[in-house]
Amino acid sequence: xRLTVNGETHIHEGNxxxxxxxxxxxxxxxxxxxxxxxDVVPSGKWAETQLKENDSVEMxxxxxxx
Amino acid sequence: MKNDLLKIGDQELGSRLFLGTGKFSSxxxxxEAVKASGTELVTVALRRFNRAQAEDDLYxxxxxxxxxxxxxxxxxxxxxxxxxxxxxxGRELSKSPFVKLEIHPNPHHLLPDPIETYEAxxxxxxxxxxxxxxxxxxxxxxxxxxxxxxxxxxxxxxxIGTGKGLATAEMIKIIVRDADIxxxxxxxxxxxxxxxxxxxxxCSAVLVNSAIAAAEQPAAMGAAxxxxxxxxxxxxxxxxxxxxxxxxxxxxxxxxxxxSD
Numbered sequence: 001x002r003l004t005v006n007g008e009t010h011i012h013e014g015n016x017x018x019x020x021x022x023x024x025x026x027x028x029x030x031x032x033x034x035x036x037x038x039d040v041v042p043s044g045k046w047a048e049t050q051l052k053e054n055d056s057v058e059m060x061x062x063x064x065x066x
Numbered sequence: 067m068k069n070d071l072l073k074i075g076d077q078e079l080g081s082r083l084f085l086g087t088g089k090f091s092s093x094x095x096x097x098e099a100v101k102a103s104g105t106e107l108v109t110v111a112l113r114r115f116n117r118a119q120a121e122d123d124l125y126x127x128x129x130x131x132x133x134x135x136x137x138x139x140x141x142x143x144x145x146x147x148x149x150x151x152x153x154x155x156g157r158e159l160s161k162s163p164f165v166k167l168e169i170h171p172n173p174h175h176l177l178p179d180p181i182e183t184y185e186a187x188x189x190x191x192x193x194x195x196x197x198x199x200x201x202x203x204x205x206x207x208x209x210x211x212x213x214x215x216x217x218x219x220x221x222x223x224x225x226i227g228t229g230k231g232l233a234t235a236e237m238i239k240i241i242v243r244d245a246d247i248x249x250x251x252x253x254x255x256x257x258x259x260x261x262x263x264x265x266x267x268x269c270s271a272v273l274v275n276s277a278i279a280a281a282e283q284p285a286a287m288g289a290a291x292x293x294x295x296x297x298x299x300x301x302x303x304x305x306x307x308x309x310x311x312x313x314x315x316x317x318x319x320x321x322x323x324x325x326s327d
Contacts, residue, residue, distance in 0.1 A: 006116075007114075027115055027117075032115060033159040038151065060113060061113060062112065062123065062125045062138070062159060063113040064086075065141050066089070
């Protein structure tokens with residue numbers, strides 16, 4: 001499945017859930033916040049949320065900032 | 067002053083120094099500065115996940131500091147819509163009620179966009195955030211943000227990262243005089259004496275990042291700002307003497323050294 005992840009094309013080969021995508025990308029799930037097509041998806045819904053072809057996913061972490 | 071807690075909304079903080087976590091040379095240096103400063107509230111920013119830079123992820127190191135709460139910022143947002151989205155993401159990750167609402171679309175001066183900030187604040191208050199907007203030192207805007215339910219206002223002392231101190235002092239005094247919510251000076255401070263001055267004029271706290279991160283010894287500067295904030299707050303509570311246009315002697319002026327011979 002073709003996705004856009006953080007602005008870049010990504011071919012996902014798992015079962016299409018948000019959880020599977022995060023595993024595939026090696027993200028630390030406890031440290032990651034996520035949006036699909038501009039909507040925030042809470043971590044409690046990652047296992048049940050199915051991605052679709054051409055979805056845009058943003059994965060974000062905390063970094064230093066003032 | 068053990069019971070002199072700072073109340074922001076329903077939250078209580080024992081320190082009146084908030085720390086930004088950007089610009090430090092390393093995560094270890096940042097953590098040491100946070101500890102030395104005694105802060106209980108630190109800001110963090112959101113950035114796209116990058117597996118190649120996993121060491122930049124501050125969630126782990128900061129969550130080990132049990133006395134420190136997180137205040138995600140909305141940095142990078144160019145308008146209200148983006149700021150609201152950033153705030154929701156920040157809350158999802160931090161589980162913190164605090165948000166530093168900052169919308170400064172012009173990279174040349176990084177001054178806040180008051181209109182977008184106001185619009186975003188209305189929505190974030192509705193969504194039960196404790197909204198702390200970073201704003202120009204504008205007493206009218208500050209009062210309007212208070213009226214719509216912001217938990218505090220954070221007027222700038224000078225532009226972000228400039229170290230020009232309390233350039234807006236006269237406006238901040240008016241904001242403090244009129245405010246019924248905490249006023250936090252955010253941005254521009256360089257020296258602990260400026261933090262002390264802000265607290266002396268009745269500000270409830272200061273938010274400092276560059277002054278500590280860019281110091282030769284960040285942890286030592288964090289400790290110095292802690293002392294500055296505590297001195298300023300103590301002075302405010304003690305009540306500063308009134309000023310006078312004419313000299314008022316503090317020693318007796320009665321003559322006894324001359325005229326006896």
